[in-house]
Amino acid sequence: MKKWILILPLIYGLGWMVPAWSQTDPAIEAKVDALLARMTLEEKIGQMNQYNGFWNFTGPAPAGGEAANKFDNLKSGMVGSMLNVRGVENVRKVQELALQSRLHIPLIIGFDVIHGYQTLSPIPLAEAASWDLAAIQRSAKVAATEAAASGINWTFAPMVDISRDARWGRVMEGAGEDPFLGAQIAAARVQGFQGRDLSDPLTIAACVKHFAAYGFAEAGRDYNTVDIGTSTLYNMVLPPFKAAANAGARTFMNSFNEINGIPATANALLQRDILKGQWGFTGFVVSDWGSIGELIPHGLARDGKQAAELAVNAGSDMDMESYNYLNHLKSLVESGQVDEALITDAARRILRVKFELGLFDDPYRYCDEERERTMIGNSDEMDAVLQMAKKSIVLLKNENALLPLPKSGKKVALIGPLAADKTSPLGSWRPAADDGTAISVLEGMERYSGNRLMHYPGVKLFEGEPAFVTELQINETDTTGFAAAVNGAKQADVVVMVLGEHGLMTGEGRSRAFIDIPGLQEELLKAVLAVNSQVVLVLMNGRPLAIDWEAEHVPAIVEAWHLGTQSGNAIAQVLYGDYNPSGKLPMSFPRSVGQVPIYYNHKSTGRPDRAGGGMVFWSHYNDESNDPLYPFGFGIGYSKMAYSDLRVTRGSGNSITVQVNVRNMGKLAGEEVVQVYIHDLVASVTRPVKELKAFEKVSLSAGESRTVRFTLDESSLGFYNNDGHWVFEPGDFMIMAGGNSVDVLQEKITIQ
Numbered sequence: 001m002k003k004w005i006l007i008l009p010l011i012y013g014l015g016w017m018v019p020a021w022s023q024t025d026p027a028i029e030a031k032v033d034a035l036l037a038r039m040t041l042e043e044k045i046g047q048m049n050q051y052n053g054f055w056n057f058t059g060p061a062p063a064g065g066e067a068a069n070k071f072d073n074l075k076s077g078m079v080g081s082m083l084n085v086r087g088v089e090n091v092r093k094v095q096e097l098a099l100q101s102r103l104h105i106p107l108i109i110g111f112d113v114i115h116g117y118q119t120l121s122p123i124p125l126a127e128a129a130s131w132d133l134a135a136i137q138r139s140a141k142v143a144a145t146e147a148a149a150s151g152i153n154w155t156f157a158p159m160v161d162i163s164r165d166a167r168w169g170r171v172m173e174g175a176g177e178d179p180f181l182g183a184q185i186a187a188a189r190v191q192g193f194q195g196r197d198l199s200d201p202l203t204i205a206a207c208v209k210h211f212a213a214y215g216f217a218e219a220g221r222d223y224n225t226v227d228i229g230t231s232t233l234y235n236m237v238l239p240p241f242k243a244a245a246n247a248g249a250r251t252f253m254n255s256f257n258e259i260n261g262i263p264a265t266a267n268a269l270l271q272r273d274i275l276k277g278q279w280g281f282t283g284f285v286v287s288d289w290g291s292i293g294e295l296i297p298h299g300l301a302r303d304g305k306q307a308a309e310l311a312v313n314a315g316s317d318m319d320m321e322s323y324n325y326l327n328h329l330k331s332l333v334e335s336g337q338v339d340e341a342l343i344t345d346a347a348r349r350i351l352r353v354k355f356e357l358g359l360f361d362d363p364y365r366y367c368d369e370e371r372e373r374t375m376i377g378n379s380d381e382m383d384a385v386l387q388m389a390k391k392s393i394v395l396l397k398n399e400n401a402l403l404p405l406p407k408s409g410k411k412v413a414l415i416g417p418l419a420a421d422k423t424s425p426l427g428s429w430r431p432a433a434d435d436g437t438a439i440s441v442l443e444g445m446e447r448y449s450g451n452r453l454m455h456y457p458g459v460k461l462f463e464g465e466p467a468f469v470t471e472l473q474i475n476e477t478d479t480t481g482f483a484a485a486v487n488g489a490k491q492a493d494v495v496v497m498v499l500g501e502h503g504l505m506t507g508e509g510r511s512r513a514f515i516d517i518p519g520l521q522e523e524l525l526k527a528v529l530a531v532n533s534q535v536v537l538v539l540m541n542g543r544p545l546a547i548d549w550e551a552e553h554v555p556a557i558v559e560a561w562h563l564g565t566q567s568g569n570a571i572a573q574v575l576y577g578d579y580n581p582s583g584k585l586p587m588s589f590p591r592s593v594g595q596v597p598i599y600y601n602h603k604s605t606g607r608p609d610r611a612g613g614g615m616v617f618w619s620h621y622n623d624e625s626n627d628p629l630y631p632f633g634f635g636i637g638y639s640k641m642a643y644s645d646l647r648v649t650r651g652s653g654n655s656i657t658v659q660v661n662v663r664n665m666g667k668l669a670g671e672e673v674v675q676v677y678i679h680d681l682v683a684s685v686t687r688p689v690k691e692l693k694a695f696e697k698v699s700l701s702a703g704e705s706r707t708v709r710f711t712l713d714e715s716s717l718g719f720y721n722n723d724g725h726w727v728f729e730p731g732d733f734m735i736m737a738g739g740n741s742v743d744v745l746q747e748k749i750t751i752q
Helices: 026-038 041-047 065-075 088-098 124-128 133-149 169-173 179-194 230-246 268-278 304-314 324-334 340-356 369-374 379-392 441-446 482-491 521-529 548-553 567-575
Strands: 049-052 081-083 108-111 207-211 251-254 284-286 394-398 411-415 452-456 494-500 535-540 556-559 641-650 656-664 670-680 691-700 705-712 726-728 731-738 744-751
Touching: 026 340, 041 049, 041 324, 041 340, 049 065, 065 088, 088 108, 088 369, 108 340, 124 133, 124 169, 124 179, 124 379, 133 179, 133 369, 133 379, 179 230, 179 691, 207 230, 207 268, 230 268, 251 268, 268 284, 268 304, 284 340, 304 324, 304 340, 324 340, 379 567, 411 441, 411 482, 441 452, 441 494, 441 567, 452 482, 482 521, 494 521, 521 535, 521 548, 535 567, 556 567, 641 731, 641 744, 656 670, 656 691, 656 731, 656 744, 670 705, 691 705
Parallel strands: 049 081, 081 108, 207 251, 251 284, 411 452, 411 494, 494 535, 535 556
Antiparallel strands: 394 556, 641 656, 656 705, 670 691, 670 731, 731 744
């Protein structure tokens, strides 16, 4: 066993120290102290209560029933926040009611601004495929600007859950399977939402979710239990959360799942010990929707009163829509079961963020009708989401250079149920965007008028119209559109088929046991291929799909995800070569669902290959390869990128320098994401066979060659031990560099 060095200053670290933002503003603290001194216990508890919008804000006050009780609580200071209230007029109305309370404490207004407000960027998983942190930050800034202009000052994003299971519907909301990439993206999105000054009325407070391990739900089934070891917790789950905290995120949301037998909402290790203790987090923690009440069906609490006790003691500061704090905290304090100091601390944290947002200086600072009119959907924002969409597209296959398509002189058949769809490309989690507002692929391709474009839906994806609140009924029987589509394909020089998942097939509560292309779409694809081999498959989906047959038989495959408002324009510009695709996969694509969860940074095992176990007794399937169909980090462009001359040298201390030459072998300028991986060959805790530790996106002209350099130090070469301490262990390391996690150059180096 190697000797190891415990790096105490780097606890929970990757080089992370306690961030400067955790040192609270003395002026704000004095104001919070003064306000708390005037507050009753009930008013402090009121700050910990969050309501969903519950009536027509511009109409008459509700009379009688639960809505009337909520209305009275709002006016009496028993509500600290509301969610799903949007639009300047509505926000102003509820803020006016809250300011009628004795202490005139304003509300913080929350909303799910996941990948845009009205103008939508690609879903977060797609944005992660860009590996472009500046573009991702700008995308979050666009979302923040529009949301803030609509009166909102708090988003329930970013979701930074690492997940290896494509069956889980919420993979569309995150950055994929890798903690290093996920950490960089988490920080970029927080910075985009919050900017440099949270009191700027065009910024919104970020909420990092779901703390923690929600992405490891068993069987990829939403809300399911999680059972992981501490090595996975510290090395895979927590790094993106810590990066988001270091970036200044002002709120966290706990998760629905249990971990080690304790639901996250009542998990003191996560919330008090790690987040608020070791990380020095000074913002507040909000529960997920009703999750405090869900401690009862979890089997941890006997009733709502015990649920409230467990949650507040564990560090959950605000109750989203379970009412257990409002109903039970006062009596729990009076009986001595909950220390009033915890109530004061929770109220302090919530008030602190409200002061940081500038809401006490001007409760209506987010309620400007002119901003709302001019800053939502303007041309700058449309351009930003278009650029983001183009960067998010991943070219998976391009046999015989079928792409890019010629811009004139060809007959192009555009086929598929999603080709003309203006709603599905918006993706899931788009509550402020209207249906039918995406640019369809048909509309995008029609702008290239030099070709004859023929459109055939071919098949309906659903029986009936999809709706968020109902189960989606996949069409498995109606083939009436096949004949026209096949006939059109016969006449075409090239066929573009737009297939995949509807946007509402992913997201919360949208887990799938089978992750192939749904319904009759594959049958349609096979029928078209039978009459025309020149097929470009454009995939729209919110998760990795099992497309082994398609990868074998279709000459060109474009992973286009759900790209948001500018979908069709982005896809058309890639198909016709106005943009050279540069995206790289943030999640591995399996060959079959039986491989899931599949991920690149797996462990070796004691019998990793046939040599160690003979013909049968080694870690493998009898009926499928171990390898993914398309690995993490994979993506090609219209220019071949060649890697050479990897050199790894010792630097000062325990640092190393990695440099590799990248050359654009093609005739078009292009971008390449140069990726650096390590393998710690022998460690006190077994390490993955590969770990991403650095990347850089470079632009190369046709024929251009460049040497790209990276420095890795102890913060890159170390890991968390099973006690959560960051350690560096000198020894042998394999250093790898390349354009994806499989096709790499490698060199071993020893650090004594």
